[in-house]
Amino acid sequence: MSEGVEWGLHCCLVLAWLDDLAPLPVGRLAEAFDLPPEYLKKQLQPLAKAGILRSEAGARGGYRLDRTPETISLMDVVTAIEGGTDPFQCTEIRKRGAGRAGAPEEFAHPCGISTAMRRAELAWRRELANQTLADLIANTPATAERRTRRFIERTA
Amino acid sequence: MSEGVEWGLHCCLVLAWLDDLAPLPVGRLAEAFDLPPEYLKKQLQPLAKAGILRSEAGARGGYRLDRTPETISLMDVVTAIEGGTDPFQCTEIRKRGAGRAGAPEEFAHPCGISTAMRRAELAWRRELANQTLADLIANTPATAERRTRRFIERTA
DNA sequence: GCGAGACTACTCGGATATATTTTGTCCGAGTTCTCAGGG
DNA sequence: CCCTGAGAACTCGGACAAAATATATCCGAGTAGTCTCGC
Secondary structure: OOOHHHHHHHHHHHHHHOHHHOOEOHHHHHHHHOOOHHHHHHHHHHHHHOOOEEEEOOOOOEEEEOOOHHHOEHHHHHHHHHOOOOOOOOOOHHHOHHHHHOOHHHHOOOOHHHHHHHHHHHHHHHHHHHOEHHHHHHOOOHHHHHHHHHHHHHOO | OOOHHHHHHHHHHHHHHOHHHOOEOHHHHHHHHOOOHHHHHHHHHHHHHOOOEEEEOOOOOEEEEOOOHHHOEHHHHHHHHHOOOOOOOOOOHHHOHHHHHOOHHHHOOOOHHHHHHHHHHHHHHHHHHHOEHHHHHHOOOHHHHHHHHHHHHHOO
């Protein structure tokens, strides 16, 4: 899984904390976590495209949350950055080689292996969808929020 | 996720079906699914190293299951091929940049984002661990097993 | 005819190239702020 | 003093390289089968 997911989640958390200071340019966020600014920007762009962040161009521009933290699930962020494709890709190799001669009705049901993997992924997705940005805020020490706020205000 | 997982699972299923014909050389398995033999071998090697398959060298050699299908979970296969590393890697960026000045006690608890992602992965792992190779056999049409058996015996 | 020994064919295991994805960088379009000039 | 307008600075967005990983291939070590030669 891309490290962009970690970056994106942390940035969303900061943007939720500091919504009153929004919009925040990517450079500030990059400084807050000591990340390469240009690459971080590339990672946040799909979040804007997905309607999680809203981008504002020009001076005093930057990114801000486009929804309330309660309506942004971890699944939303992961899907936006990683893309909607399933981690496990079934290429239907059962139909190749020896399976070439199989009757069509035999393949009416999806591949058992694919089904099993899909089930596991579904459990993963369910957990991610049940956790929102607001939950992350609740489970993060307030000292971190205050320190980040001071950091951003100081470099403003 | 690597396609080797799909290949490995299908090959394990075949080896479970055709245990009486074992050991099966990689070339046969590759023909059964129309896969590149050399690369498939590379994918099965970690399964042998993990104690899921047993390799036998020399003529009439090949791979066979090293345990009963009931004791081989999908988690075992996935872990062997993909490696034990978590899909989501926490690099503790909270401690960098603005977090540099944080008090040590603040970092006593693990990162909330990491915890949330870990929880989702745990659900994923639990589902994979609950499904064994024997379950896959039960959920696969017997016609597929018979056809594969004939295919292997014909090219023997 | 039977047994021993060397040879050949076949298999896995690890080391070596190629392709693709991920990671990182750069330049251009657009917007806002600033500042100078005129009314 | 206020308004207008041009300029400059800053931001995002997408196109362009470099590095890392996944994909694919090749060669060497070892083992079982086979064939030949001797008894």
